[in-house]
Amino acid sequence: xxxxxxxxxxxxxxxxxxxxxxxxxxxxxxxxxxxxxxxxxxxxxxxxxxxxxxxxxxxxxxxxxxxxxxxxxxxxxxxxxxxxxxxxxxxxxxxxxxxxxxxxxxxxxxxxxxxxxxxxxxxxxxxxxxxxxxxxxxxxxxxxxxxxxxxxxxxxxxxxxxxxxxxxxxxxxxxxxxxxxxxxxxxxxxxxxxxxxxxxxxxxxxxxxxxxxxxxxxxxxxxxxxxxxxxxxxxxxxxxxxxxxxxxxxxxxxxxxxxxxxxxxxxxxxxxxxxxxxxxxxxxxxxxxxxxxxxxxxxxxxxxxxxxxxxxxxxxxxxxxxxxxxxxxxxxxxxxxxxxxxxxxxxxxxxxxxxxxxxxxxxxxxxxxxxxxxxxxxxxxxxxxxxxxxxxxxxxxxxxxxxxxxxxxxxxxxxxxxxxxxxxxxxxxxxxxxxxxxxxxxxxxxxxxxxxxxxxxxxxxxxxxxxxxxxxxxxxxxxxxxxxxxxxxxxxxxxxxxxxxxxxxxxxxxxxxxxxxxxxxx
Numbered sequence: 001x002x003x004x005x006x007x008x009x010x011x012x013x014x015x016x017x018x019x020x021x022x023x024x025x026x027x028x029x030x031x032x033x034x035x036x037x038x039x040x041x042x043x044x045x046x047x048x049x050x051x052x053x054x055x056x057x058x059x060x061x062x063x064x065x066x067x068x069x070x071x072x073x074x075x076x077x078x079x080x081x082x083x084x085x086x087x088x089x090x091x092x093x094x095x096x097x098x099x100x101x102x103x104x105x106x107x108x109x110x111x112x113x114x115x116x117x118x119x120x121x122x123x124x125x126x127x128x129x130x131x132x133x134x135x136x137x138x139x140x141x142x143x144x145x146x147x148x149x150x151x152x153x154x155x156x157x158x159x160x161x162x163x164x165x166x167x168x169x170x171x172x173x174x175x176x177x178x179x180x181x182x183x184x185x186x187x188x189x190x191x192x193x194x195x196x197x198x199x200x201x202x203x204x205x206x207x208x209x210x211x212x213x214x215x216x217x218x219x220x221x222x223x224x225x226x227x228x229x230x231x232x233x234x235x236x237x238x239x240x241x242x243x244x245x246x247x248x249x250x251x252x253x254x255x256x257x258x259x260x261x262x263x264x265x266x267x268x269x270x271x272x273x274x275x276x277x278x279x280x281x282x283x284x285x286x287x288x289x290x291x292x293x294x295x296x297x298x299x300x301x302x303x304x305x306x307x308x309x310x311x312x313x314x315x316x317x318x319x320x321x322x323x324x325x326x327x328x329x330x331x332x333x334x335x336x337x338x339x340x341x342x343x344x345x346x347x348x349x350x351x352x353x354x355x356x357x358x359x360x361x362x363x364x365x366x367x368x369x370x371x372x373x374x375x376x377x378x379x380x381x382x383x384x385x386x387x388x389x390x391x392x393x394x395x396x397x398x399x400x401x402x403x404x405x406x407x408x409x410x411x412x413x414x415x416x417x418x419x420x421x422x423x424x425x426x427x428x429x430x431x432x433x434x435x436x437x438x439x440x441x442x443x444x445x446x447x448x449x450x451x452x453x454x455x456x457x458x459x460x461x462x463x464x465x466x467x468x469x470x471x472x473x474x475x476x477x478x479x480x481x482x483x484x485x486x487x488x489x490x491x492x493x494x495x496x497x498x499x500x501x502x503x504x505x506x507x508x509x510x511x512x513x514x515x516x517x518x519x520x521x522x
Contacts (some may be wrong), residue, residue, distance in 0.1 A: 017137070031333070034311040086333065102165050106184040107243065112191045113205040120210030120242060126217060134221050137253065138230040139310070141178050141344055143220070146249075157203065157456060158249050162242040163233070164207075175235060175363070178344065183243045189302075189343040190245065192350045196299060197327045198292025199342045200313070201248035202261045208242040210424065250339035251315035254285065258424045262316060277448045280333035282421045283316070287330045287480075288338035289417060293410045293473035295327075301349040301405040304340065305384060307413035308377050311342040329481060333449075347402065358399040359385075380416050385411045407472030414473060415460035418453060420444060425450075456480070 012475035098105045098115070108115050127133065130150060137144035141162055148156035178186075190202035212220075217234045224231050253261050258277065261267040268281055277285075289312060298301035304311070315337040347356040357363075367387055369377040385391075388406050389398040456476060459469025470476045478484040 003099070006387070012217045030188065034232055075382050092461060103180055104241065106180055107187065107207055110184065110187055110205070113187060117207045117209050117241070119209040123206070123208055124213040124216070133215070133219065135219050137310070138223060138227065138232050138269045139342070141176055141353060143232060156249065158246040158247045160247065162243045162245070163236065164243055166241070174233075175361075178243070181345065182250055182357050185357065186343050186346075187245065188244075188347050188350060188355055189346055190247070191294065192300065193302070193343065193348070196292065196295050198288060198295065198338065198340055200250045200339050203246040203248065205246065206244045207389035208244055211236050211238050211240060216456070239432075249342055251337065252313060254309035254312040254314055257314045268316065277424045279425055279449050283449045284332050284334045284336050284415070285312070285338055286418050286421055286453065287332070289340065290301070290414055290473050290476050291329060292338075293414070297349075297407050297410065297472055301347075303347040303405070303409045304343070304405060304413060305347060305409055306342065306345040307340070307410075307417060311340065312417070313339045325441065329477065344353055347404065347405070354403045356403045360399065364497045376416060376419070380412055380462070383412050407474065408468070410473040411460055411468070411476065412462045414456065414476060415462055418457050418460065422453065422457065451486050452480075478494040
């Protein structure tokens with residue numbers, strides 16, 4: 001069971017219903033039928049199968065399992081065509097039976113993962129012979145590369161490299177590695193969630209074995225020189241296992257876009273102090289993420305659980321696709337394409353199977369930083385823990401709680417996102433005429449947009465349960481669309497507010513003590 005707080009909130013809240021569809025329905029195999037039944041998530045039509053950039057020996061079955069008759073929202077991405085390696089006479093061979101006792105079987109048994117473990121050095125040599133490789137991001141558990149065809153830079157794809165944590169033995173205690181089951185869950189989520197508008201397109205995954213190739217070590221060292229806060233481990237033994245995920249390019253992450261602009265040097269909104277957001281851009285980014293999460297909650301009981309700006313990607317399109325209007329309920333004002341990425345910590349129900357990261361790493365909840373934005377992000381993890389497992393640190397006793405569907409976590413991350421977006425939105429310049437302020441400023445469109453976003457922010461505040469106006473991303477969207485019935489201010493929130501304050505203070509004291517102990521060990 002989830003935390004006491006979440007259980008009581010559920011009992012005190014209304015049944016969450018979208019039109020004729022009960023909120024929280026488990027994921028369905030045929031998403032097309034599901035999309036057609038609700039106005040928020042219409043089906044895509046006429047979509048082509050996504051093929052991997054490179055075809056090597058032992059390829060898995062092609063990604064043709066998506067619902068028939070769909071079309072991608074943005075289908076102008078270049079598709080690279082590279083001649084397969086000489087030993088790939090049959091790019092999709094029949095799968096040999098896998099050893100059920102092999103720890104890698106949960107990964108290798110997936111149709112979208114190549115069924116054989118490949119030598120990292122040999123595979124990388126094949127990559128480097130065909131592709132230009134450039135590192136574009138570094139996360140806690142993964143490194144992201146851009147792979148472009150040599151002499152054809154417009155033909156490229158994105159690769160995510162994750163170190164797999166051994167279940168026991170050498171390297172099993174090494175930090176910043178992904179458990180095999182969590183890696184398998186992420187691949188399943190990627191393959192399924194790509195069918196929902198607003199989520200990244202997935203192509204293929206491979207399992208590799210071996211130490212990190214020297215060229216990648218050099219690339220990491222160069223990255224660390226330019227990004228001293230993004231240091232990553234490069235020393236791995238010959239038995240190290242890796243998961244390499246191939247995806248389409250979703251654009252530049254929001255954190256980089258806001259601070260530095262796009263890779264081509266263009267900015268969202270040029271100001272003297274850098275790339276700032278206009279209110280229309282803030283509006284579009286926030287509602288694009290909110291609607292994508294709402295669709296995911298409906299179709300897969302999805303919680304992202306790590307939705308900081310680095311996991312939201314932006315593309316500034318020259319024109320808006322006509323298909324945009326097919327799945328956007330809330331009006332857009334720009335040509336921004338927004339995509340959610342990275343499901344490492346996510347939770348979803350897919351084909352009646354619950355996929356969830358059990359948050360085994362206690363360091364996730366004890367992080368601290370001198371940077372205000374980072375501290376807010378770290379506090380979101382602790383807020384999630386409060387509503388999912390209570391105030392305890394991760395343990396075998398409460399890990400299973402993370403499998404429960406608690407969409408309030410999505411609302412927490414929407415608060416974090418909207419707070420950051422509004423801080424980056426341009427300051428208001430007072431319109432004047434003959435030295436006097438105009439009287440109709442309140443009627444301007446941008447003022448109206450700001451007021452509506454500020455109202456949403458006030459109902460998303462995670463610090464006080466009395467101010468939780470929304471218990472999910474679905475409710476955020478429903479309220480804006482006028483579908484959310486007012487929830488009574490129930491006795492639970494009034495009657496236990498004092499007790500909760502005492503619990504919160506005790507927990508804050510405990511966290512502070514944990515922080516001091518952590519700093520002493522560093």
